[in-house]
Amino acid sequence: MENLNIGILSKRKTMMAGKLKSCLKNKGFNISIYTLENLVINETLLNHDFYILKSKSLFFLYAGFFLEAKNKVVIPKPQISFIQKNRIQSHFLMRRIGLLTPEIYLGTQETLKNQLDPNEYPFILKPIMGSGSKGVKVINSHEEINSENNAITYLEKYIQGIHYNVYFIDEKICTLIKPPLANEHVDMKKIETPNDVKELIFKWKGYFKGNLLFGHLDIVREESSGNLYVVDPGSFPEFTNWKCDSSPVESICNLIIDNYRKTKDN
Amino acid sequence: MKKVGIIIDKYHLKYKVTEFLKYLRSKADVSLYIEEEFLLNDKKLDFDENIFFLKAKGDLVLALAKLIEEETSIPVINSYKGSWLAINRFLNSVYLQKAGIPIPDFSLNPIGIPSTYHDYIIKNIIDQKNYKFIPIVHKENGQLKVADQRALDEVDKTDPRYNYLYYQKFIKSKFEYKIYGIGEEVYFSKQLPILVNPNKMETRKEIEEIPELKEYCYKAMEVMNLELASLDFLKSKDQFYLTDINCTPNFNYLKNGHQIVANFLLKRAKT
Numbered sequence: 067m068e069n070l071n072i073g074i075l076s077k078r079k080t081m082m083a084g085k086l087k088s089c090l091k092n093k094g095f096n097i098s099i100y101t102l103e104n105l106v107i108n109e110t111l112l113n114h115d116f117y118i119l120k121s122k123s124l125f126f127l128y129a130g131f132f133l134e135a136k137n138k139v140v141i142p143k144p145q146i147s148f149i150q151k152n153r154i155q156s157h158f159l160m161r162r163i164g165l166l167t168p169e170i171y172l173g174t175q176e177t178l179k180n181q182l183d184p185n186e187y188p189f190i191l192k193p194i195m196g197s198g199s200k201g202v203k204v205i206n207s208h209e210e211i212n213s214e215n216n217a218i219t220y221l222e223k224y225i226q227g228i229h230y231n232v233y234f235i236d237e238k239i240c241t242l243i244k245p246p247l248a249n250e251h252v253d254m255k256k257i258e259t260p261n262d263v264k265e266l267i268f269k270w271k272g273y274f275k276g277n278l279l280f281g282h283l284d285i286v287r288e289e290s291s292g293n294l295y296v297v298d299p300g301s302f303p304e305f306t307n308w309k310c311d312s313s314p315v316e317s318i319c320n321l322i323i324d325n326y327r328k329t330k331d332n
Numbered sequence: 333m334k335k336v337g338i339i340i341d342k343y344h345l346k347y348k349v350t351e352f353l354k355y356l357r358s359k360a361d362v363s364l365y366i367e368e369e370f371l372l373n374d375k376k377l378d379f380d381e382n383i384f385f386l387k388a389k390g391d392l393v394l395a396l397a398k399l400i401e402e403e404t405s406i407p408v409i410n411s412y413k414g415s416w417l418a419i420n421r422f423l424n425s426v427y428l429q430k431a432g433i434p435i436p437d438f439s440l441n442p443i444g445i446p447s448t449y450h451d452y453i454i455k456n457i458i459d460q461k462n463y464k465f466i467p468i469v470h471k472e473n474g475q476l477k478v479a480d481q482r483a484l485d486e487v488d489k490t491d492p493r494y495n496y497l498y499y500q501k502f503i504k505s506k507f508e509y510k511i512y513g514i515g516e517e518v519y520f521s522k523q524l525p526i527l528v529n530p531n532k533m534e535t536r537k538e539i540e541e542i543p544e545l546k547e548y549c550y551k552a553m554e555v556m557n558l559e560l561a562s563l564d565f566l567k568s569k570d571q572f573y574l575t576d577i578n579c580t581p582n583f584n585y586l587k588n589g590h591q592i593v594a595n596f597l598l599k600r601a602k603t
Contacts (some may be wrong), residue, residue, distance in 0.1 A: 102495070107422075108439035108448075125496055128422050128440060135430040154395045157374070158402045172372040172392045181371040194391055215370070218391040 070326075073111065074099045075119035075129050082304045082315070083120050089319040100129070107132050116140065116326050120302050122147040139329050141322050143277055144301045147301040150281075153194050153220060156299050163273050165266065171225040174216045179208045180207065182221075189221040190247070190297075198300065199249040225297065227289040232259070233308055234267050235280040240310035249313045250282070250300075256309040265296055278319045280314075334360045334601045337381035339396055341367040341388035345594050348582060349387060352590035359598060367392045374399055380600035384408045387417050388459050389580055407600055410579045414558040418579035419460045424499055424556060430575060431474075431555040433548050436566075436573050437501040443487060451502035454479040459578075467527055476502055478527065502536070503573050510536065512586055513549045515596045519586055520545065530579035533585065545572060552577060559600070560593065 072095050076083035079099045087097045098114065107129045111117075116139035119130045130144030149155045153170075162168045171178065171189070182189075184207070191211070193201040204224065205211055213219045231254055234239040241263055242254035263285065271278045284298035305314035333347035340349065345366060356362055363381060367390050370437040377399065384400055386393055386408065398412040402471060410418070417424045425438050440457070453467075454477075466481035487495055503523060511586060523529075545565060552574060553561055562581030565572045583589030 102442060104442075106439060106441050106445055108441075125440065128426075129421055132426050135426045154391075154398055158398055161374075162402065169373065169375045172395050173370065174368050177369060177371050194395075218367070220391075248420075 070095045070116070070199075071114045072097050073114040073117040074120055075105065075117055076101060077126075082302070085315045086118065086120070086319060086322075089315050090323075093319070093323070099105060105129060109136075112136055112138065113139070118322060119120040119144060119147055122151040122301055124151075127151065139326055141325055142279065142281075142301050146274060146277060148297040150301045151195060153192055153196065155313060159273075160270075160296050160299075163269060165269065167291055167332055168225050168295055168297060171221040171223075174218060174220055175213045176213050176216060178211050178219060178221065180218075182208070184208065186223070188224040190224050192220050192222060194218075194220050198298065199247055202247055204247065214251050222297070225286040225288050225295045228287045230263060230285045230287065230309060231282060232263055232267060232285055233280075233282045233303065233305060233310075233314075234271065234316055235305075235308075236321055237262060238312070238317070239267055240254070242307050244284075244307075244308065246286075249305050251306045254307045254309075262294060270296075270299075281317055334382040334598055335363065335380060336360045336597055336601065337363045337365060337379065337384040337385050339365045339367070339384060339388065339393050341393065344387045344580070348584065349590075351584065352594060355590050356594040356597075359594065360601075365396060367536060368459065370396070372399065378404070379404055379406060381406055382596055382603070384427055385597050386410055386415055387580055389415055391460075406602055407599060409559050409600060410561070411557045411559075414556050414561075415579045416465055417518070418557045418558065418561070418577055419458055421455060421457050421459055424577060425500075427555055428552055431551055432557075433552055434571060434573050436503050436575060439499050440496050441499060443495040443497065447499040449501045451476040451504075452478070452499045453502050454483045455498050455500055456480055456482040457496065457498045466479060469527065479504060497506055500575065503566040503575065505568055507567065509539075509542070509545060509565040509567065509572070510530075510585075511545055511549050511563045512581060512583065512589075513553050514583075514592055515560070515562065515600070516532045517592070517596075518546045518549050536585070538587070548572065548574060560596070 072090055074083050076099055089109055090097050119140050119142055127144055127148050130140045134140050134144055149159055157167050157170055186305045187206055189205045191203050191205050194208055229244045229246050231242045239259045241259040242256050244254045282300040283296050283302045286295045286297055308314040367388055372392055372395055382394055386397055393416055394412055397408050400406055400408050400411055422440055425435055429435050468479045468481055470477040507522040508525045510521045520537050520539045520541055522539050523532050526532055529535055549563055562578045563574055564576040566575055581591045
């Protein structure tokens with residue numbers, strides 16, 4: 067077996083990054099994890115065979131783009147992670163693919179207060195560059211909109227309904243019911259994946275033509291219409307609530323190695 | 333009469349486009365979308381403009397550009413992609429270098445891990461706000477360290493995700509070359525570097541075309557999907573280096589710049 071040197075770009079050395087390191091190490095590979103403590107983005111990174119982009123925080127994305135420009139394989143592809151990080155990009159991409167997304171509003175605090183119809187509340191406030199539940203909150207009235215220096219605020223129409231956290235790894239889909247706006251780590255109930263959710267996931271994955279190996283989507287089934295709205299994509303979740311067959315870490319480990327080999331062969 | 337949509341912020345509207353708007357209004361219908369006053373709702377927009385022009389680079393401006401590109405066939409100058417790349421210094425450095433355009437060596441270092449370059453300049457990573465380059469210069473033991481105050485302000489003292497600095501190898505150059513690319517037209521000037529004379533316009537003068545810079549200008553604009561840009565070059569040992577690229581250049585510094593840009597937009601407008 068080839069002796070690969072693999073770098074992992076991750077916010078932390080524990081959790082999924084740590085588990086991936088162990089898994090890959092057990093397969094005989096050399097693994098280094100780069101966190102914000104030791105990540106210097108320059109030519110010194112080029113001494114690894116390829117990289118795993120665990121985090122989509124800005125500086126890890128920068129590292130991913132830098133490495134890709136230097137012809138290093140980065141999995142998942144930085145552009146795919148970036149699209150999912152930037153809410154403007156992901157919103158319009160989903161619309162282009164034909165997926166439903168909540169109506170969005172952008173404006174300064176003053177504009178939103180003056181021009182939003184009070185009957186339209188509640189909204190969900192989200193950071194433009196963000197993922198998951200960090201910085202996300204429900205806004206029930208004008209008074210709750212507060213931004214520093216009258217900065218541009220991003221709001222989404224709140225969709226009332228059932229919230230799904232849907233993981234996918236390769237062809238496997240694992241669907242859970244989650245409390246609204248909860249992060250990935252709260253306890254969730256596994257359900258049989260509804261057919262329309264399956265179709266939605268295949269549509270999303272299909273757009274990336276085999277380059278989306280795994281990930282998750284937060285989806286809401288609107289109570290009034292039964293329609294599915296995608297409210298948040300995730301490129302590399304922790305899979306904390308994976309309650310389906312097989313180990314997500316082992317599956318992801320194998321997928322990444324297979325993907326690297328295929329990329330090198332091409 | 334063609335209709336031109338200007339997507340702008342209050343700063344640019346107040347200080348940068350008076351002559352431009354006066355001229356443009358004599359040739360076209362002009363609608364203004366002001367970042368601080370406009371409510372963007374992705375489901376309730378109906379555009380009848382023939383072209384849009386971005387004269388700002390805030391989040392709402394970029395989002396509106398993206399929306400127009402996605403939902404209509406109206407040209408947007410500059411594009412969402414071009415504007416986004418232009419404000420992301422590190423990303424555009426990566427793409428420009430990949431395209432073969434000489435740029436000074438660069439790195440992103442966490443605070444506390446110093447640059448390995450002997451002489452360097454610290455620049456802001458995200459160039460999105462409306463403020464000027466304020467250099468802080470240190471000379472120690474023959475080593476030159478320059479920092480842009482904006483870069484130091486950008487570091488978030490409370491959030492470790494943003495404790496990074498962009499280092500660019502310092503290029504010692506007699507002149508700074510300022511190139512404007514407006515569509516296919518390229519305009520050349522040079523001035524003393526700002527570190528030598530902070531009043532850049534005092535020494536700026538038009539110069540003859542430099543074919544090498546023209547090529548770099550075309551290539552950079554193509555790579556970054558820009559149709560209007562200003563580019564700064566430095567020259568050391570007969571080699572030019574692209575040090576900055578700006579997607580909302582101040583065309584008032586160019587002779588008849590407001591007319592050149594307005595005429596370019598009218599030519600590019602959808603019929």
